[in-house]
Amino acid sequence: MRSSNADNIWSSLNSSQRKVIKTIDGPIIVIAGAGSGKTRVITHRIVHMIKNIGIDPSNILALTFTNKAAKEMKNRISNMIKQTDLRKISLGTFHYIFSGILRKESHWLGYSPNYTIYDQKDSESVIKKILNDLNLNTSFSPKKIIRKISEYKNNLFTYKKLRKFNKEISIIYENYVKRCLKAEALDFDDILFHTNHLFFHFPNVLKKYQEKFKYILIDEYQDTNRSQNTIIKNLAHQHRNIFVVGDDAQSIYAFRGANISNILNFHMDYNEAKIFRLEQNYRSTNHIVQASNKIISFNKNQLFKKVWTNNEKGEEVKIYSASSERKEAEYIASHILYLKKKTKLQNKDFAILYRANIQSHVIEHTLKEKKIPYKIYGSISFYKRKEIRDLFAYFRIFTNSNDEESLLHIIKKIVSKKTVELILTLSKNEDKTVYTILKKWKNYYPLIKINKKTKNKLENFISKIENLRYKLNDQNAYIIAKSIVNFLLKENKYYYNDNDFQYILDNIFRYVKEQEPLNNGDISLSGFLRSFFLFKEKEEEVIINDENNEYDKVSLMTIHLSKGLEFSVVFIVGLEENLFPSKSSLDTPLKLEEERRLFYVALTRAQKKAILTYTKYRFLWGKKIQNIPSRFINELQEKKFVDRENQKCFYLSTTTQSSINNNSSSRIRRDTLFHEKTFPKKGRKVFHKNFGEGIILDLDNKNEIAIIKFHKSGRKKILLKLAKLIIYS
């Protein structure tokens, strides 16, 4: 029997979407073009499965790549089914879902359920210690090493297998794995890697989850890496009810190990698989759809698909050429104001998308100047603050006392470096964790040479921590966190002694509360930490410059972050060779195609209007560079759907362009052309992020260092290469 609600399920769908939803059993792959109602298909399918077919919601596993997508899906479903049913669905990101399973099954792997999650900073610091300990002098930075290890893990390559190919990295990798195990810590890749390990070595556990997850749905399948795909294959092996949705044209995470061949090879893994295509675009105007089709046609590697639309033609895709990045930003700002006046558009209907985060500075400044409220998506800044990192170190050792990174972070502030080193050596010799040594301090301190004061300090510290841990056992996250803060306020005279801290704490909790729909009511401290460390990267940072209008803001973000979103008007900025496509992508055709897909993603975010901008000169990384317009602009040279707002900008044919790219001497010559107005010059007015307004008094002969007189803070030497400086013309 169908309720009226269930009828609504069908009314908003077209016939091909309905067909996709009605096929429940067996492997299914849906190739869904941009704007074809992908999310709607997944959400309605889930609702249909539960309400019409009667499938138990706890048998459903739905995986997404971003927290944003998971949240969006939950919201949409929640309007159509019972709350109790919603809670039973396993819906979330790969990392979130499998970190939960690892918590439940951790005993198989020798971990505590309260294992710590290491972020990249933690991993880097572990690598640094390893390099120190092993006395290795590699040419690779810890960052590069951890990226390499990450790549291996995502391809399920163990250090043992690696030994033959790259001994040096393999040894570091091995040490890293052992240290993480000892600390009971998992990094992002471990969450997937260990899940694979679990399923591979413990068939009974695998069987349990195969039985539980009878129906598996995966969004953005083109972004799965090997590690993820293997988990899925194992889980789906028994019931084979696997439903994946993807668009090869929108694969933009190859640098993270995403492998398009997963989508191309789906029918090899499941030869009975049914293939559906969703090709009608509901999002964008005809001109935008045409332009994006044109762009993607330049890629050789792709599945056959023809995205089309019945929507109105709309305006042409606009291309604007500015003289400098400052002028580019001004154009964007004034164009927003103009469109707002002319139409009913609000701030929130606009998005400004860029390739690299660094491009946001000038735009932010200009928007502020023109009093346009905006918000910027990116990493959260408050976690970078020292107090917060300290506080979280305490949180983490409360849930997992073996977490070496966090413990050392704290101890370093209490005793000297030398003492820390002595303890570390002791821990190594005795093969005990640092926390164990401190806990049985009476047995251990006679073994090392330290003075009485230090000895007492540590003794004091550990007994207080142990007391508190005992007292707070099993309390909820909020109570524990509050007690820790109080404890710190009493103990340490340093930085936190005011309401400031309470405010920050409230912020953290509010943030996690916002994620609650994803977190299914887990209120333990380790649950809190898990969601915090898995979600924190994606939190949006809102810069308030208009208190009255909390929700109506222009969005600024990288194109990567914009995936899955849509806006009426989209600005894609900085369309210049070496920036977009990025410099490092130019050496291989494969990387270049990924950049093109990235551009495709950007363009297809737009519903009504897309505006592409590029500059002739850009002040980037300390140099004034004369830019060549991006090849993507060239690829759109079709009068039908493109409108060049201001000029006959100097187009180069593709052949000329590539010859310029290959010829580095001509590029150097271009770099040295400085007749543009917004570049540093004596007497020019500037604005500095910290020092405010000023005037350039002098420049060195390479134009690298400027002497600037600031109205407020006086004379300063400024390194142009790195200062976030805005130069007025």
Add this chain to the structure above:
DNA sequence: TCTTTGCGAGTTTTT
């Protein structure tokens, strides 16, 4: 032991 100073390195995209 705590604070100050000085130096080198770093810019693609992120779960």
Add this chain to the structure above:
DNA sequence: CTCGCAAAGA
């Protein structure tokens, strides 16, 4: 410039 680290100074 900003961050982190190491060595010198108080």
